[in-house]
Amino acid sequence: MTGDIARPQLSLKVxxxxxxxxxxxxxxxxxxxxxxxxxxxxxxxxCTGEWTVDEIAQHLAQFxxxxxxxEISRDVLDFLKTLAGRGLLQGLQ
Amino acid sequence: MNWEAPSFVEVKMD
Incomplete structure:
Protein backbone atom coordinates (compact mmCIF):
# COMPACT_ATOMS: atom_id res chain seq x y z
CA MET A 1 0.00 0.00 0.00
CA THR A 2 1.43 3.39 -0.87
CA GLY A 3 1.48 6.63 1.02
CA ASP A 4 -1.41 8.13 -0.88
CA ILE A 5 -3.97 5.60 0.32
CA ALA A 6 -2.55 4.01 3.49
CA ARG A 7 -4.22 5.43 6.58
CA PRO A 8 -2.12 4.43 9.58
CA GLN A 9 -3.79 4.03 12.94
CA LEU A 10 -2.36 3.10 16.31
CA SER A 11 -3.23 -0.46 17.24
CA LEU A 12 -5.95 -1.04 19.80
CA LYS A 13 -3.42 -2.08 22.44
CA VAL A 14 -1.46 1.17 22.06
CA CYS A 47 -2.14 8.22 13.27
CA THR A 48 -5.90 8.24 13.73
CA GLY A 49 -6.82 6.19 10.69
CA GLU A 50 -8.18 9.26 8.96
CA TRP A 51 -4.97 10.75 7.59
CA THR A 52 -3.05 9.15 4.77
CA VAL A 53 0.73 8.95 5.04
CA ASP A 54 1.00 11.63 2.38
CA GLU A 55 -1.42 13.90 4.24
CA ILE A 56 0.57 13.50 7.44
CA ALA A 57 3.80 14.40 5.66
CA GLN A 58 2.23 17.33 3.82
CA HIS A 59 0.67 18.62 7.02
CA LEU A 60 3.96 18.55 8.91
CA ALA A 61 5.80 20.08 5.96
CA GLN A 62 3.73 23.24 6.45
CA PHE A 63 5.43 23.80 9.78
CA GLU A 71 12.80 14.36 3.30
CA ILE A 72 9.87 14.74 5.67
CA SER A 73 7.89 12.16 3.70
CA ARG A 74 10.80 9.75 3.89
CA ASP A 75 11.24 10.24 7.63
CA VAL A 76 7.52 9.87 8.26
CA LEU A 77 7.29 6.66 6.26
CA ASP A 78 10.41 5.20 7.88
CA PHE A 79 9.05 5.95 11.34
CA LEU A 80 5.65 4.48 10.55
CA LYS A 81 7.25 1.34 9.15
CA THR A 82 9.22 0.99 12.38
CA LEU A 83 6.04 1.23 14.44
CA ALA A 84 4.27 -1.21 12.14
CA GLY A 85 7.18 -3.61 12.48
CA ARG A 86 6.61 -3.62 16.23
CA GLY A 87 2.92 -4.31 15.76
CA LEU A 88 1.95 -0.87 17.05
CA LEU A 89 0.32 0.35 13.89
CA GLN A 90 -2.39 -0.89 11.59
CA GLY A 91 -3.47 0.30 8.18
CA LEU A 92 -0.01 0.57 6.69
CA GLN A 93 0.23 -2.82 5.02
CA MET B 1 11.33 24.30 15.82
CA ASN B 2 13.57 22.47 13.43
CA TRP B 3 12.72 19.11 11.99
CA GLU B 4 14.60 16.18 13.41
CA ALA B 5 14.36 12.58 12.33
CA PRO B 6 11.63 10.99 14.46
CA SER B 7 13.02 8.71 17.13
CA PHE B 8 12.12 7.04 20.39
CA VAL B 9 13.63 5.41 23.43
CA GLU B 10 12.18 2.14 24.63
CA VAL B 11 11.29 2.05 28.31
CA LYS B 12 10.28 -1.00 30.27
CA MET B 13 6.98 -0.57 32.02
CA ASP B 14 8.22 -1.62 35.43
Missing amino acids: RLRFDRRTGRYLLLYPETGLELSRTATEIARL HTEISPV
Whole structure:
Protein backbone atom coordinates (compact mmCIF):
# COMPACT_ATOMS: atom_id res chain seq x y z
CA MET A 1 0.00 0.00 0.00
CA THR A 2 1.43 3.39 -0.87
CA GLY A 3 1.48 6.63 1.02
CA ASP A 4 -1.41 8.13 -0.88
CA ILE A 5 -3.97 5.60 0.32
CA ALA A 6 -2.55 4.01 3.49
CA ARG A 7 -4.22 5.43 6.58
CA PRO A 8 -2.12 4.43 9.58
CA GLN A 9 -3.79 4.03 12.94
CA LEU A 10 -2.36 3.10 16.31
CA SER A 11 -3.23 -0.46 17.24
CA LEU A 12 -5.95 -1.04 19.80
CA LYS A 13 -3.42 -2.08 22.44
CA VAL A 14 -1.46 1.17 22.06
CA ARG A 15 -2.10 4.42 23.92
CA LEU A 16 -0.46 7.80 23.38
CA ARG A 17 0.02 9.48 26.72
CA PHE A 18 1.71 12.64 27.97
CA ASP A 19 4.12 12.09 30.83
CA ARG A 20 4.03 15.20 32.96
CA ARG A 21 7.21 14.15 34.74
CA THR A 22 9.36 14.18 31.63
CA GLY A 23 7.31 16.51 29.45
CA ARG A 24 7.36 13.93 26.69
CA TYR A 25 4.79 11.70 25.07
CA LEU A 26 4.87 7.95 25.43
CA LEU A 27 3.41 5.24 23.29
CA LEU A 28 2.26 2.74 25.87
CA TYR A 29 1.54 -0.90 25.18
CA PRO A 30 1.62 -4.01 27.34
CA GLU A 31 4.78 -4.11 29.48
CA THR A 32 6.64 -1.60 27.35
CA GLY A 33 6.54 2.01 26.27
CA LEU A 34 8.30 4.22 23.77
CA GLU A 35 9.36 7.70 24.82
CA LEU A 36 8.90 9.72 21.65
CA SER A 37 10.94 12.58 20.28
CA ARG A 38 9.05 15.74 19.37
CA THR A 39 8.71 14.92 15.69
CA ALA A 40 7.80 11.32 16.47
CA THR A 41 5.03 12.67 18.68
CA GLU A 42 3.76 14.93 15.92
CA ILE A 43 3.50 11.93 13.61
CA ALA A 44 1.97 9.60 16.19
CA ARG A 45 -0.75 12.13 17.01
CA LEU A 46 -1.90 12.01 13.41
CA CYS A 47 -2.14 8.22 13.27
CA THR A 48 -5.90 8.24 13.73
CA GLY A 49 -6.82 6.19 10.69
CA GLU A 50 -8.18 9.26 8.96
CA TRP A 51 -4.97 10.75 7.59
CA THR A 52 -3.05 9.15 4.77
CA VAL A 53 0.73 8.95 5.04
CA ASP A 54 1.00 11.63 2.38
CA GLU A 55 -1.42 13.90 4.24
CA ILE A 56 0.57 13.50 7.44
CA ALA A 57 3.80 14.40 5.66
CA GLN A 58 2.23 17.33 3.82
CA HIS A 59 0.67 18.62 7.02
CA LEU A 60 3.96 18.55 8.91
CA ALA A 61 5.80 20.08 5.96
CA GLN A 62 3.73 23.24 6.45
CA PHE A 63 5.43 23.80 9.78
CA HIS A 64 8.92 22.65 8.86
CA THR A 65 9.95 24.66 5.85
CA GLU A 66 13.62 24.32 6.75
CA ILE A 67 13.62 20.83 5.25
CA SER A 68 12.28 19.54 1.97
CA PRO A 69 8.87 17.84 1.90
CA VAL A 70 10.54 14.84 0.29
CA GLU A 71 12.80 14.36 3.30
CA ILE A 72 9.87 14.74 5.67
CA SER A 73 7.89 12.16 3.70
CA ARG A 74 10.80 9.75 3.89
CA ASP A 75 11.24 10.24 7.63
CA VAL A 76 7.52 9.87 8.26
CA LEU A 77 7.29 6.66 6.26
CA ASP A 78 10.41 5.20 7.88
CA PHE A 79 9.05 5.95 11.34
CA LEU A 80 5.65 4.48 10.55
CA LYS A 81 7.25 1.34 9.15
CA THR A 82 9.22 0.99 12.38
CA LEU A 83 6.04 1.23 14.44
CA ALA A 84 4.27 -1.21 12.14
CA GLY A 85 7.18 -3.61 12.48
CA ARG A 86 6.61 -3.62 16.23
CA GLY A 87 2.92 -4.31 15.76
CA LEU A 88 1.95 -0.87 17.05
CA LEU A 89 0.32 0.35 13.89
CA GLN A 90 -2.39 -0.89 11.59
CA GLY A 91 -3.47 0.30 8.18
CA LEU A 92 -0.01 0.57 6.69
CA GLN A 93 0.23 -2.82 5.02
CA MET B 1 11.33 24.30 15.82
CA ASN B 2 13.57 22.47 13.43
CA TRP B 3 12.72 19.11 11.99
CA GLU B 4 14.60 16.18 13.41
CA ALA B 5 14.36 12.58 12.33
CA PRO B 6 11.63 10.99 14.46
CA SER B 7 13.02 8.71 17.13
CA PHE B 8 12.12 7.04 20.39
CA VAL B 9 13.63 5.41 23.43
CA GLU B 10 12.18 2.14 24.63
CA VAL B 11 11.29 2.05 28.31
CA LYS B 12 10.28 -1.00 30.27
CA MET B 13 6.98 -0.57 32.02
CA ASP B 14 8.22 -1.62 35.43
